[in-house]
Amino acid sequence: MMDPDHALFVAIVDEGGLAAAGRRLHISPAMMSKRLARLEERLGAKLVHRTTRRLALTPAGERLHADLRSILAALDDAERRVTGASAVASxxxxxxxxxxxxxxxxxxxxxxxxxxxxxxxxxxxxxxxxxxxxxxxxxxxIRITADPGQGLTARQLATNRRILCA
Missing domain, CATH: 3.40.190.10 (Periplasmic binding protein-like II)
Structure with a gap:
């Protein structure tokens, strides 16, 4: 079973903020904040930069989120193998x-x-x-850029050649 604070962290990232994750989990934003702070203290690492307008993962938060998503996917696969259910995108x-x-x-x-x-x-x-x-x-x-921005994972799909004509 996954630690409840790990599941809470994944929900915060997936929902894009404490309030939205709190609504999904039926937990007040204040309690969400306390539990996130407790997780950060336990791990000894800042996971999220928070402002009143947005949330951005720290490098440690990015690593933890990626690892937890892999763990959740593995748990889902294990349950599907046991129940015989197929993986259906939804x-x-x-x-x-x-x-x-x-x-x-x-x-x-x-x-x-x-x-x-x-x-x-x-x-x-x-x-x-x-x-x-x-x-x-x-x-x-999908963006046409040389710099995807902080905290984002990018994969190049193709080159984009531009010609300036005057």
Whole structure:
């Protein structure tokens, strides 16, 4: 069984804040804050930078979250093997991408994805505006950039050659 404070930390990160995680877990924001502080004290490491507007993981918090997500996935796999249940994708999936990229490279495949995964609640935001990815709580963000930003894991999908003409 996972430590309740570990599950609380995962919920805080997944929900993007103490209040949202507290609503999901039916715990007051004040108690969420106390339990997070207790976990940080027990581990001897700051896990989260908090402001009134946002939450950002520290490097230690990023490592712990990644490890805990792997542990949760392994627990889910173990339970599925015991119960004989198959892994079915379900739940919300939030994707954000630049408008032209989304129209050209995502849109043609969305219906096929929805048909193959009917239990996934897909939300796609196509915008060329600057978006704070931590605040938007996107599960997958496709961006054209050399610097993905602090606290984000990036994978290069392709090169983007640009030519300046005057």
């Amino acid at each position: 739940g919300p999936l939030r994707i954000t991408a630049p408008t032209s990229f989304g129209r050209m490279h995502l849109a043609p495949y969305l219906q096929r994805f929805i048909d193959a995964h009917p239990r996934v609640e897909l939300s796609v935001d196509l915008s060329d505006d600057f978006t704070d990815l931590m605040e938007s709580r996107a599960d997958l963000a």
